[in-house]
Amino acid sequence: MIKGLKIIDIKRIPTEDKGNLQFFEGNRDIDFEIKRIYYISEVPKGVWRGGHAHKRLKQMLFCPYGKVQVKIVDGFNEEIIVLDTPSKALVISAPLWRDIYWEIDSSVLCVAASDYYDEKDYIRDYEEYLKYISSR
Numbered sequence: 001m002i003k004g005l006k007i008i009d010i011k012r013i014p015t016e017d018k019g020n021l022q023f024f025e026g027n028r029d030i031d032f033e034i035k036r037i038y039y040i041s042e043v044p045k046g047v048w049r050g051g052h053a054h055k056r057l058k059q060m061l062f063c064p065y066g067k068v069q070v071k072i073v074d075g076f077n078e079e080i081i082v083l084d085t086p087s088k089a090l091v092i093s094a095p096l097w098r099d100i101y102w103e104i105d106s107s108v109l110c111v112a113a114s115d116y117y118d119e120k121d122y123i124r125d126y127e128e129y130l131k132y133i134s135s136r
């Protein structure tokens with residue numbers, strides 16, 4: 001797996017005939033404090049989002065409903081992680097380029113992030129990203 005990526009199992013508490021409750025805690029299940037939660041919904045099947053990297057932000061991505069494909073690139077290697085169960089999460093803790101593909105209509109992508117929104121933390125141009133990682 002590309003350095004800076006980790007897959008984790010989100011804890012699940014089943015209740016007979018009443019579904020599951022799942023949870024994770026910042027600084028316990030993931031190694032950062034959670035300052036922001038955001039989620040992406042109502043995306044039609046076949047759409048790509050993302051197309052950027054973050055310089056410092058750490059994130060945990062999970063898909064409680066539906067199926068998305070997360071394509072991660074570190075400038076040399078590529079890895080595809082499929083999020084298709086509410087129990088699977090992808091933790092990204094390095095400046096990695098990502099593209100996300102919606103495999104099922106209206107899949108919900110949720111993100112727990114280590115910091116507040118800051119557009120200056122984004123690199124949205126791939127050539128600029130390659131320069132950024134080679135200068136580190």
Ligand code: T46
Binds near residue numbers: 049050051059111
């Ligand atoms: C990521 C992937 C998985 C805000 O104003 N506040 C926010 O907290 C966020 C996350 C976004 N925005 C604004 C910035 C743009 O004007 O919402 C607009 C759409 O954001 P963006 O084009 O970056 O959306 P995605 O789906 O390409 O990327 C998002 C996150 O931005 C990014 O951190 O890793 O989801």
